[in-house]
Amino acid sequence: MLGIGQKFPAYSLTGVVSNDLNKAFQTFDQDSSPGKWRVLFFWPKDFTFVCPTEIAAFGKLDKEFKARDAQLFGVSIDSEFVHHAWRREKEELRNLPFPMLSDIKRELTTALGILDPEAGVAQRATYIVDPQGIVRFVYVTDLNVGRSPEEVIRVLDALQTDELCPCNWQKGEDTLKAA
Amino acid sequence: MSLDTLRDSIPDYARDLRLNLGSVLTPAGAPGLTEQQIWGVAVASAIASRNTEFTRQIEALATVHLDDTYLNASRAAAAIMGMNNVYYRFLHLVEDAEYSSMPARLRMNIIGNPGIAKIDFELISLAVSAVNGCGMCVVAHEKTLRKHEVSREAIQSAVRIAATIHAVAGVLEQAPAVASVQSAAA
Numbered sequence: 001m002l003g004i005g006q007k008f009p010a011y012s013l014t015g016v017v018s019n020d021l022n023k024a025f026q027t028f029d030q031d032s033s034p035g036k037w038r039v040l041f042f043w044p045k046d047f048t049f050v051c052p053t054e055i056a057a058f059g060k061l062d063k064e065f066k067a068r069d070a071q072l073f074g075v076s077i078d079s080e081f082v083h084h085a086w087r088r089e090k091e092e093l094r095n096l097p098f099p100m101l102s103d104i105k106r107e108l109t110t111a112l113g114i115l116d117p118e119a120g121v122a123q124r125a126t127y128i129v130d131p132q133g134i135v136r137f138v139y140v141t142d143l144n145v146g147r148s149p150e151e152v153i154r155v156l157d158a159l160q161t162d163e164l165c166p167c168n169w170q171k172g173e174d175t176l177k178a179a
Numbered sequence: 180m181s182l183d184t185l186r187d188s189i190p191d192y193a194r195d196l197r198l199n200l201g202s203v204l205t206p207a208g209a210p211g212l213t214e215q216q217i218w219g220v221a222v223a224s225a226i227a228s229r230n231t232e233f234t235r236q237i238e239a240l241a242t243v244h245l246d247d248t249y250l251n252a253s254r255a256a257a258a259i260m261g262m263n264n265v266y267y268r269f270l271h272l273v274e275d276a277e278y279s280s281m282p283a284r285l286r287m288n289i290i291g292n293p294g295i296a297k298i299d300f301e302l303i304s305l306a307v308s309a310v311n312g313c314g315m316c317v318v319a320h321e322k323t324l325r326k327h328e329v330s331r332e333a334i335q336s337a338v339r340i341a342a343t344i345h346a347v348a349g350v351l352e353q354a355p356a357v358a359s360v361q362s363a364a365a
Binding site: 157158160161162163164165166167168169 | 259263264266267270282283284285286287288290291301304308313315316318319320322323
């Protein structure tokens with residue numbers, strides 16, 4: 001599995017961004033949100049039970065992620081049409097504020113090492129990728145266990161929090177961090 | 180309101196401040212600073228001095244010299260230093276190495292990317308630290324500025340602005356109270 005400090009793989013995936021079929025699909029790649037942090041979270045299958053709750057929970061925190069200069073992406077190996085149907089079908093997903101990406105060729109899932117060998121679908125993995133494209137956080141749970149978006153926010157805060165202020169200067173310290 | 184009108188609203192008992200305000204906000208009275216730096220420091224110092232009406236007046240005057248980016252960065256410096264001056268002052272005063280080694284876990288990302296020249300942001304942060312009275316913050320910001328070859332004259336000009344703005348903000352805040360006491364006595 002791809003871990004901390006490694007370059008997040010390149011990808012080009014179709015994402016669902018709207019219920020309206022005419023403007024539902026958009027292509028996203030590793031450069032779609034320049035200068036931003038990326039949070040990509042994967043789920044095993046559309047139309048299953050744990051997922052919509054969890055996805056909606058990320059959706060509710062979308063503003064929190066945006067405020068931290070981070071773009072959310074949800075990903076599974078289902079096709080964009082299945083994503084679209086699910087989004088329209090499920091009330092909790094109808095106003096989802098971030099794209100649902102389709103890794104139908106399983107290329108990204110495979111490159112990340114999170115394709116479950118038994119089930120043949122993505123494991124419940126979450127990645128935080130910094131603006132330089134480096135993986136800074138990996139979080140994988142069992143296929144049946146939901147995850148906590150709040151925990152992802154907490155980690156993002158910790159990753160982004162750097163004591164840049166010269167006020168942090170300590171007596172006798174010659175070089176300042178911000179210098 | 181022009182700077183002159185603003186000056187005239189300062190009561191007589193604070194006439195030294197009235198005269199100082201007139202000089203420190205001009206290039207001649209603030210050697211070493213650009214007009215942008217003068218007004219950025221003025222805006223941030225006014226915010227740090229907590230007088231809404233006076234801040235509004237200083238901001239109105241500043242818009243002549245500052246674009247929105249610079250104005251916002253000045254406000255941002257006042258905002259972030261309002262937090263850092265308290266937190267780091269605690270660290271400095273308590274002088275306990277354990278606390279210093281604990282991560283602050285406070286976001287201060289604006290310092291890394293303030294949208295204006297870092298030196299300008301530093302200078303404004305120094306002025307705010309002077310107003311907020313964090314001794315070691317003042318020492319640290321001054322050190323950083325000197326390291327980047329900002330002259331003592333320029334740094335002094337910034338602090339003269341901070342000091343004057345702070346005093347005037349307080350006087351204008353209290354002026355109505357003073358006026359009512361005077362008219363009651365008359």
